[in-house]
Amino acid sequence: MAAARVRSGGRPTLEEVAARAGVGRGTASRVINGSPRVSDATREAVEAAVAELGYVPNRAARALAGNRTDAIALVVPEPETRFFAEPYFSAIVRGVGAALADTEMQLLLTLVGNDRERRRLAQYLTAHRVDGVLLVAVHADDPLPELLEQLGMPCVISGARHAAETLPSVDSDNFEGARAAVEHLVSRGRRQVATITGRLEVYGAQRRLDGYRAAVSAAGLAPDERLIAPADFTEEGGAAAMRDLLARRPDLDAVFVASDVMAAGARQVLREAERRIPEDVALVGFDDSVVARHMHPALTSVRQPIEEMGRRMAQLLLDEIAGRTPGDERPSVVLPTELVVRDSS
Amino acid sequence: MAAARVRSGGRPTLEEVAARAGVGRGTASRVINGSPRVSDATREAVEAAVAELGYVPNRAARALAGNRTDAIALVVPEPETRFFAEPYFSAIVRGVGAALADTEMQLLLTLVGNDRERRRLAQYLTAHRVDGVLLVAVHADDPLPELLEQLGMPCVISGARHAAETLPSVDSDNFEGARAAVEHLVSRGRRQVATITGRLEVYGAQRRLDGYRAAVSAAGLAPDERLIAPADFTEEGGAAAMRDLLARRPDLDAVFVASDVMAAGARQVLREAERRIPEDVALVGFDDSVVARHMHPALTSVRQPIEEMGRRMAQLLLDEIAGRTPGDERPSVVLPTELVVRDSS
DNA sequence: CAGGGTATTGGGAGCGCTCCCAAAGAGGGT
């Protein structure tokens, strides 16, 4: 029995645990990793040694020997203010954190600001420094997903990039959320329902517009392209779009806005135009952010289960990494939204 | 010259880079790590080989051999909603990310929810899985800082825990921010200035109260403890405190609230009590969050340079890890705040 | 021209773990 080198300080090694338990290194490793091919007696002995020594595996050694990292990266495109804004970012992080809580997986946060950082990220991924990647707010033309697919790197994205998404993705039901919002407006007697959309290259924004259209025709209202104003998810964009709408269709009596922040911009314009909310114009937002609650009047909004989305993304990724993808098709999750009715509608 | 093993797939190793450059492994390593003890010709040869092969060092191997990890942890106590709320979290993350951008350092996100996760974190840190720790929103009685100090683990905290903080810390100037806010109220002719404080166990909240007191006496106003209502940084707490204040001193004409969220609660109560803002009561918040901008009327608030705080925390930590602490005393940074005047005052 | 630096360099010895092969032990059937 090889006596483990005596080490005064430092953390205990597997070798020491094995020596203490009176078994070989291989056996100790098997116990630590939960292999079934160990007798009960041995397992208990090793577990006791682990507890006595306070052994914690050395992650680096594990990664080196096992060719894995036990870490996943959450990649956040920093300029994408829509994502980085409240409540998206912290909620996603919370959800991911929750899903990872009783896992050995570490969460690496990677902010991608400019092109240089983007290249560094690509290098990172190529160097296999993580077992998988969570990609949020990817654009349809982002080369990153392709790169990941080529590398065979497990990956989950938030929000499908288009109808024929090939990557595993988690999304909220943008179509249904928008549809329900507009249906709600119609049920309150509104007849000239306009919409301010997000950037339509973003698939989710397109789906919200689709939902709007579906609800409009389901209600038997006359579709009118002049009631549709595209914007860019910013407050200023929302304001500009609202001005356009008022100019084109001054008779509108409701607006479904594809984000709360844009709704804030729209409300400002409506106030300046002296349209009362909700008496003259009803307003519904999307996201149910802090802004919605504190707007005056409080904004009716479509809530997305963002934290849950984070959790599901992480779970999907863990599955992907473990290789237990059920069928051949890519798992894609669509979570329901909820309409939170407040004073603006 | 030992021929490097030919490997079809896979990433290139140091050994391969060395072979390609026609040098030894040690020399290649020296170049990669920027050692000055290499001739220019050799350096160039190695750099060329690195570029041609697209070599990226294997992090795990480095960590194992070098007994470091090139990673730091951002530890976030999840139940601490004050911190996790907008804008704190994302701004800190941004700042930290910016400071780390041209470093090899990785950012690990660790959410600490319950006691179990807390123990796991302690184990983590004991196992030296990171080179340093960024601790945000620590309570004065949190055992974590002590643990870190015992382990000799570099650490920076956001917000001193008390006047005699021993750890390197980054903070905004809570005292001066509060003082300036109250001074502003006084300069607008307010004479009965009340305050709603955060939880006073939080040192920052205490400092804000100190700043309030300083401004009150500097203005020659009569200090009155009935004008001071403690709360807990929540909207409901702010509302309750506002009710207390109105009951005790119905003649108050201004309130300095130690956070925007509490200010939102207070505003609600003032509206119910039919006090106009700012005509009857002027309101000033703290944080300059989204809530402040969208409140009605828009809330005057004290802005903290949170992103900059994140950046400085990271820099301090990197210094600490590099061991180049200038003197013996712990570096502690206090950043200035800025009063953003809006319609509520 | 010898002697004693100083600047470079190569490569051995690990770091602590996983993988895997071969050996030892434990039954079971005939």
Added chain:
DNA sequence: ACCCTCTTTGGGAGCGCTCCCAATACCCTG
């Protein structure tokens, strides 16, 4: 009792890097 199979076990061989020592090359000095 013997052979064969299945289970359990030990430990060698790396994973790719850093650290460091010894070797070599080069340069002054007297």
